[in-house]
Structure formats: structure tokens, C-alpha cells
Amino acid sequence: MTAATLDIHLTDDDLTAALRADARLGLTADPKWLPPKWFYDARGSELFEQITELPEYYPTRTERALLERVVDAIARAAQAEVLVELGAGSAAKTRLLLTALSAQGPLKTYVPQDVSSAALRATADDVAAEFPGLAVHGVVSDFTDTLQNLPRGGRRMIAFLGGTIGNLVPEERAEFLGRIHDVLEPGEHVLLGAGLVIDPAVLVPAYDDAAGVTAEFNRNVLHVLNSRLRADFAPEKFRHVAVWDPAREWIEMRLEASEDMTVTVADLDLTVRFARGEQLRTEISAKFRVERLDAELAAAGFATRNVWTDPDERFALVLAERR
Numbered sequence: 001m002t003a004a005t006l007d008i009h010l011t012d013d014d015l016t017a018a019l020r021a022d023a024r025l026g027l028t029a030d031p032k033w034l035p036p037k038w039f040y041d042a043r044g045s046e047l048f049e050q051i052t053e054l055p056e057y058y059p060t061r062t063e064r065a066l067l068e069r070v071v072d073a074i075a076r077a078a079q080a081e082v083l084v085e086l087g088a089g090s091a092a093k094t095r096l097l098l099t100a101l102s103a104q105g106p107l108k109t110y111v112p113q114d115v116s117s118a119a120l121r122a123t124a125d126d127v128a129a130e131f132p133g134l135a136v137h138g139v140v141s142d143f144t145d146t147l148q149n150l151p152r153g154g155r156r157m158i159a160f161l162g163g164t165i166g167n168l169v170p171e172e173r174a175e176f177l178g179r180i181h182d183v184l185e186p187g188e189h190v191l192l193g194a195g196l197v198i199d200p201a202v203l204v205p206a207y208d209d210a211a212g213v214t215a216e217f218n219r220n221v222l223h224v225l226n227s228r229l230r231a232d233f234a235p236e237k238f239r240h241v242a243v244w245d246p247a248r249e250w251i252e253m254r255l256e257a258s259e260d261m262t263v264t265v266a267d268l269d270l271t272v273r274f275a276r277g278e279q280l281r282t283e284i285s286a287k288f289r290v291e292r293l294d295a296e297l298a299a300a301g302f303a304t305r306n307v308w309t310d311p312d313e314r315f316a317l318v319l320a321e322r323r
């Protein structure tokens with residue numbers, strides 16, 4: 001069996017340093033907020049996998065069905081020798097791409113990237129075992145920070161699936177797409193999976209399931225603060241909230257304090273007060289219109305080659321070429 005290799009560009013110490021900076025900034029802001037990457041320690045990655053199987057969480061199964069339908073066309077168009085996947089997680093759907101790219105073209109290398117080292121190690125090993133002819137080269141890093149550490153060489157396609165692009169606010173998205181443009185060569189491709197604007201009656205339950213798994217996932221950020229920065233949050237005292245913002249066309253996940261609380265973050269020497277009902281924003285999940293995705297890609301220097309949507313127009317896969 002060929003073993004996967006793993007490049008660690010984000011050590012445990014780097015993660016702690018980054019969390020210190022984000023926690024100091026976000027917990028002293030008004031309103032309070034934290035970036036969504038801090039959900040994803042080993043437990044957070046497992047909870048996300050559980051979310052993907054919930055009846056309310058339509059994005060994963062919709063994107064999978066769409067991918068099944070169009071994966072051969074993607075493989076033929078991209079002719080990728082190297083598939084780079086940002087925020088790969090368990091790469092469950094990516095197996096479809098790997099199979100098609102191997103059958104239709106010259107795929108030699110798979111580069112899964114993620115901030116969650118536990119999830120990435122498991123993914124890289126599993127894919128290496130399932131695809132013995134493929135070189136698997138995992139990268140632990142932060143896609144909002146730098147993409148320069150991704151391997152170069154070979155005709156590449158960068159996949160960014162699962163609607164994760166929606167976790168970035170518009171300014172961050174523009175910067176992020178610009179960076180992807182900078183690491184790619186003309187003629188190479190990006191494949192984006194993005195959730196579309198749909199009826200909030202379907203959308204909101206996807207982020208607020210009846211079994212409470214998303215609530216646990218949301219509260220996991222408080223467990224991460226407790227274990228990494230010696231904070232003393234009582235996660236069970238925070239209520240999970242998911243709201244649709246129709247003006248900005250995004251879902252916001254928040255944690256609402258159920259009583260007045262004083263929290264200490266020992267490693268930051270910081271005391272944080274929450275009033276009863278106060279909310280901490282933990283994630284945005286923007287939903288898109290196809291024209292907006294196309295315009296944002298064009299502004300970053302990409303030409304959209306194909307847009308595929310599911311029959312209910314809930315999710316889109318966009319293949320774009322770097323100009």
C-alpha cells in the first residue's frame with residue numbers, strides 16, 4: 001500500500017497563536033464574533049460528518065447527486081494531473097472526482113488540504129489505500145492565510161466543495177479567489193461547489209436540525225476555547241441560533257447566552273461578560289445566485305466554463321478556467 005505524505009504548515013503551536021489573536025479580537029468586539037475555522041478540531045470534524053447525514057441538511061446529498069451526474073464532463077474539461085482540494089474534510093464526495101479524473105484523464109496526484117489535521121490525516125490515508133496508483137500529498141494549512149504552500153507542477157484543478165466558499169464574507173471571497181488565481185497557471189481550473197439562495201423554510205432547518213447536532217457543532221467552538229486557551233465557558237448555557245439574513249443572503253449561526261455570564265480566558269488574561277440574550281456570531285454561510293458567482297470569478301480573473309445545478313436549483317457546481 002502506498003502511504004500518503006503530509007505537509008504540516010500549521011503546527012499545534014501555530015493554531016494556538018492564531019486562536020489567541022482571533023479570540024482576543026472577536027470576544028472583545030461588539031457584537032462578539034469568531035471565525036468558523038475554530039469549529040474544526042477532531043470532534044468538530046466528526047460532528048460535521050454527522051451533519052452531512054441529517055435529513056434537514058440537503059447540501060451534501062444535493063452536491064453529491066449533482067457531482068454524480070456531471071463528474072465525467074468535469075473530468076473531460078479539466079484534464080487534471082493534480083487535484084488540489086481545499087477544506088477537504090473527509091473528501092467523501094471527492095472519490096467521485098478521483099475516479100472520473102483517473103478514468104478520463106491523466107490524474108497522478110491528489111492534494112487534500114484542511115485546517116483540521118486529524119481529519120486530514122485520516123482522509124489522506126484512506127484515499128491512498130483506496131486509489132493505490134495515486135500519489136496523495138496532504139497539506140495542513142489555513143486557506144484564508146496563504147495558498148503558496150500548495151505543490152506546483154502538473155496541470156491542476158483546485159476543488160472547493162461543500163459550499164465552504166459561503167463561509168467567507170464578500171471581501172474575503174474576493175481576496176481568496178484572487179489568491180487562487182495567483183497560484184494557478186493560465187488554462188488550469190477551479191471547481192466551486194456553492195449553495196444557492198432558496199426558500200428559507202428549507203434553508204434554515206439545514207442549519208438548525210431537530211436532533212441538535214448542528215447546535216453541538218456550534219457549541220464545539222466553546223470547547224475549543226476551553227481546551228486550547230484555558231477558558232471556562234459553560235457551553236450548555238449557550239443556545240444555538242440560525243437566522244437567515246435576506247438582505248445579505250446568508251445564514252448566520254450564533255450562540256446566545258441564556259443568562260448573564262462572566263467568562264475567563266486564562267491564557268489571554270481576559271474576562272468576557274455576556275448579558276442574557278447576547279449573541280456571539282460563529283459562522284456565516286452565504287448563499288449565491290449564479291450570476292453573482294460568475295461575476296466574482298470574472299473579477300478574480302477566471303472564465304466560467306460550465307455551471308451545473310440540481311433540478312431544484314439548490315446547489316451549483318461551477319467550473320472556471322484561470323485566464
Ligand SMILES: C[S@@+](CC[C@H](N)C(=O)[O-])C[C@H]1O[C@@H](n2cnc3c(N)ncnc32)[C@H](O)[C@@H]1O
Nearest residue numbers: 037040087088089114115116142143144161162
Ligand atoms: C463545510 S466543511 C466541508 C467539508 C467537505 N469539503 C465537504 O464538502 O463535505 C468545511 C471544511 O473546511 C475546513 N476548513 C474550514 N476553515 C478552514 C480554513 N480556514 N483553512 C483550511 N480548512 C478549513 C474544515 O476543517 C472542514 O473540513
